[in-house]
Amino acid sequence: MATYNLKINGKTQEIEVDPNTPMLWVLRDHFKLVGTKFGCGIAQCGACTIHLGDNAVRSCQLPVSSVGEQEVTTIEGLSENGDHPVQKAWLEVDVPQCGYCQAGQIMTASAFLKSNPNPSDDEISTAMNGNICRCGTYTRIKKAVKIAASSDQA
């Protein structure tokens, strides 16, 4: 067990936990930030995607000991009122079916658009390829990312 001060969604929070514990379970079990989802545990599905600094990472493969001073952002902290351009585009297109993978999709998309604000259709698809949607909302995901990209703030 070790003690960590983690910067999560703009707040510093202390936790005592096994250093190997993945951030996924720190967020879910300890901080009850359940928007970050457990899908596979082996970084294959993307349901657990969060931001570490500006980068989208798989929290199921991110030991708490490796986070250090870096800012962690989860779906709960992506925007104050659920009004990030990607979230708004998701609602406009009515993307979700079951909705389970969508937080991960949104976290991947929002980090991607920060690094590539004007992506082509193929670039969008490739960027989103690591996130599985079992319901098959892929065509709507592509459309929503495109809409978010065309809005000013993305």
Add this chain to the structure above:
Amino acid sequence: MTFVKTKIGRRSFIRTSALAGGGMVVGFSWLASCKMTPEEVNSLPKEWFDINGFLKIADNGLVTIMSPNPEIGQNVKTAMPMIVADELDVDWKDVIVEQAPLNMDVFQRQLAGGSQSIRAGWEGLRMAGATARKMLKQAAAKAWEVPEEEITTSMGMLHHKASNKSASYGEMASAAVSIEKPDEAPETIEAPEEIELKDIKDFTIIGTDRKNVDGPSIVTGKPLFGIDTYEEGMLTAMIVHPPAFGLTFKSMNADEAKGMPGIKDIFHVNVYPEGAEKQWSDGGGIPELVAIVGESTWQCMQAKKALKVEWDGPSTLESTASYGDDLNKLLDAPVKEPARKDGDFNKAFNSAAKKIESIYSAPFLAHNTMEPMNFYAKVTDDKALLSGPIQTPEFLEKTVSSVLDMPLENIEIDMTRMGGGFGRRLYGSFGVEAAVISKKAKAPIKLVYSREDDMTQGTYRPAYKVKFKAGLDAENNLIAWYVKGVGTNDDLIFENRFPAGAVDNYLAEKTSLETKITTGAWRAPRSNFIAGAEQSFMDEVAELAGKDPIEFRLALFDRAIKDPVGDPEKNDYDPERYAGVLKLVKEKSNWSNSGDKARGVSAYYCHNSYVAQVLDLTMNNNQPKVDKVWCAVDCGIVINPISAKNQIEGGIIDGIGHATYSQMTFENGVPQQENFDDYRLIRNTEAPKAIESYFVDNGIDPTGLGEPSLPPVVGALANAMYKATGKRVYNQPFILEKEVVG
């Protein structure tokens, strides 16, 4: 106007009582009213009050509508309340939707399966809204002392034109409570025995785009799913199940694991003790497991690795490869009775001018819902509270009652939003496991499966094989059709579906192979394979006849319309509606002009709905890349078009994905795929670039939509691949180009 019997007890009433928030509860006690006295109703928790649609009307005009059925991503949580709200005549923006708990005294068919939520719920939901509206009118007539028939409603308001009186539904509910005398029974307004439903042309909400009511919660990561349950004092539980199908628990050594951080207990559990009454929904439930109970999920996962369990069983267990041989033998073996026989197939086939014969196959599939199986249970000596993702809460409650030896009324089941269902959560043995573990651990627990547990303890889509034979006469007319289907624990064939009724000499046979690999319903059971195989073979026959695939099919539907073979009542489809979707997709896709794309067509009927598709693709490094799919659907009245299209798109992508990439195989009883690194699911770059959906507007009562777009797309894909390569694919998954099941 449509009049329906309301099926409402005569003691139904408007009952009002003050809510903490100042609103009014207007309860309409429905079927339950024949069982409950007003006193009993009064003592119920407010959220549990009603039936068939529960309405809470607040004095500020907000209306809460309960959504009775489990939500698995098919979006009934939006669509079902839309139906109530339309008949109630309120503004959709004033509606708040809540998920109802399991209460079979009050609600009907709280089950997600067979694409039947809307079809089965349609009349009851309309009735719920219409009766509530009628009773509000009755209350207004009493309050204003005017004839009820002179009162009209619009968008949550009651009007009486002659006296120029108006009141909101909320105000009328408030007025009703103010006249209630504390010592007397509540003001009673009897529900009518017959109720007038709206003319479908007067719908204001049904048929319009309404976004997912949980959308804002989903995109902001609010707790919605069973796995998001965290209750005070709750522990986490995980299980270890037999590593191979056919093994049973022998012994374990938990010494090391029990000493690990956070671990509270590790024990062997008998989930289904002797004498326990199982339901069909227990599916592949494994009788004996090992449970690990700890403080956190990660700690349980570590203990699981350290735990040593020994299993008993024969040294040789079942393998996928041997199923291939066994299914082939069954394909050739005679059956006792044909499933359907019209004319004389053998005679016609033997004398046919042209003949064709093909065999198609498909492997086992796992459901792989993105949210792994999980359930929360808090079992005490006399009560069980369960909450989680379940498509069949009613049956789970029965099994839990039997296993815990506890009366049904002491068991509460809450339904959470589900991170996918696809049939997997029809089989709720994980809920039973949670209850048994909570009881033994003497603590509230949330059972969570790892992805590996989820994939390797499945209730899989069966492996299938089908043999077709067809014969043409000298004029290239189809005169003989034979189908024989075999599957693991399933016999595959719907003998009265197309082309039964359209071919003079028709013979359908079916049989199944018993296996220890547990199988069950997987999105569009049987149809998910037989549709693609049949529609692929149909193209083979059309080509042999030298005819256009769509014209060939239309000619058969024409035969079934004008001169059906056999008893037309037996045929499980309407040939006119079938032909209708095919014609619609032909027009929308501009069928004869495919440009440089390889194009395939397919049509299928299942879950009471008709779907036809045209699919364009290009081959890229020997892999199909689907460019576009056009889809025509006849599911009667469409409740919520934006969401209906989502279901169509999802079914198409699901169908393409599994037929192209996915398989579950077994060696000596051991599942060979455990997680998404070796079980391939379709991904974003592999999905069609565009999907266009069109609905037939015919005003017929709504039918299924969650499943019907999946089965035919496999045929459209196979037919387009044939166009592109000149080589027909017979075995799924298509990218392997070899038989997986043998």
